[in-house]
Amino acid sequence: MKKLISIIGTTGIGKTKLAIEIAKHFETEIISCDSRQFFAEMKIGTATPSEEELAAVPHHFIGHLSVENYYSIGQFEKEALQKIEDLFQKHEVVIMVGGSMMYEKAVLEGLNDLPEADEKNQKELERIFAEEGIENLQKILHDLDPDYFETVDKDNPRRLFRAIDIIWQTGKTYTENIKSQVKKRDFQVIRIGIQAPREIIYHRINQRVDLMVQNGLVQEAESLIPFKKNVALQTVGYSELFKYFDQEWDLAFALEEIKKNSRRFAKRQLTWYRKEENINWVNFENSVEESLTFLDTVIW
Structure with a gap:
């Protein structure tokens, strides 16, 4: 049976590097399930793989959309499964990587057929958001579904x-x-998770945000102001900077909020992964060696 190796872990933990090394080892290709990296205009703020990394191994579902496009998780499930099927025509093993938990779940397990948005409900929620703020939306969801509230992006x-x-x-x-x-x-799934102490994860996140700023994050976000209400941009790294551009926050505060919200997202990822049972964990310091040793024993 063909093998899909899914590389998971918190933001900033080194998934891209590990996925590339495993893909090179098996001479195969990579499917991205990082939903923020789908959008071509958001390279810096989503830590999209560099040109050198993209050239090292063929990647799919990176920068293939515009922030003006609507793209649902259902569309991704369908298109990713088709791409995986195509890749299995020439490879025994395919790699998938990304920290978007629901997008990985869609490919591995499928999603329920959820109803389309209800217009009356949406209008009521828009009203609550406009008149009472996001805090009331958060309270409503917490009261209705405390389990999902633990992992949802509460600021979106x-x-x-x-x-x-x-x-x-x-x-x-x-x-x-x-x-x-x-x-x-009709393929076997092998999940590999990279783990590290929480203080290491948070330190790496802080460092990565600083590097993004050096690489031009503020300028990238400024170029996207005309699209700031688009769904793709209601996300960490951009929504905070839009408040800076609107003169609600100063730049230093906005950047600290990006770090804080990125750490909060990592905490939600950890909460999600703790509930999963079929993850083979490797240490962040030796992730490549540990992963290849494990994979060579279970695949060949």
Whole structure:
């Protein structure tokens, strides 16, 4: 049976490097399931692989969309599975990498057929957001589904809208809605997770944000002001800088908020992965060696 190796871990932990080394070892290609790296205009703020990294191994689903495009998780599931099937025509092993938990889940297990957005619910949620702020949306979701609240991007109103809308429509928690019977895949999945002490993760995140700023993050975000209301840009690294451009925050505060919100996202990733049972963990300091040793024993 063909093998899909899925590389996971928190933001900034070294997934890209590990995926490239494993792909080179097996002479194969990489599928990205990092939903923020889909958008071509967001290279710096999403830590998209460098030109050298992209040239080292063929990558798919990186920079293939514009921030003006709408792209759903359902579309990704369909297109990623088709690409994986195509790649299996010439490779025994394919690599997938990314920290977007639901996007990985969509490929490995499939998603429930969730209802489309309800217009009446969306208008009510828009009203709550405009009049009462994101804190009230957060409270509503916390009360309705405390489990999902632990892992959702709490600062992204669109994520909150979607979850609350689904709960209102179905009468079931969002957690119940996305817990479906695993769909049968005709390939074997091997998941490798990179782990590190939390203080190391947070230190790496802080360093990475500083490097992004050196590489032109502020200028990149400024160029995207005309699209700041687009769903793709309701995300860490951009929403904070838009508040700086709107003169709500000064730059130093905005950058500290990016670091804080990135650390919060990493904490949500850790919470999600702790509930998973089929992850083969490797140490961040020796991730390549440990992964290849393990993979060579289970694949050949």
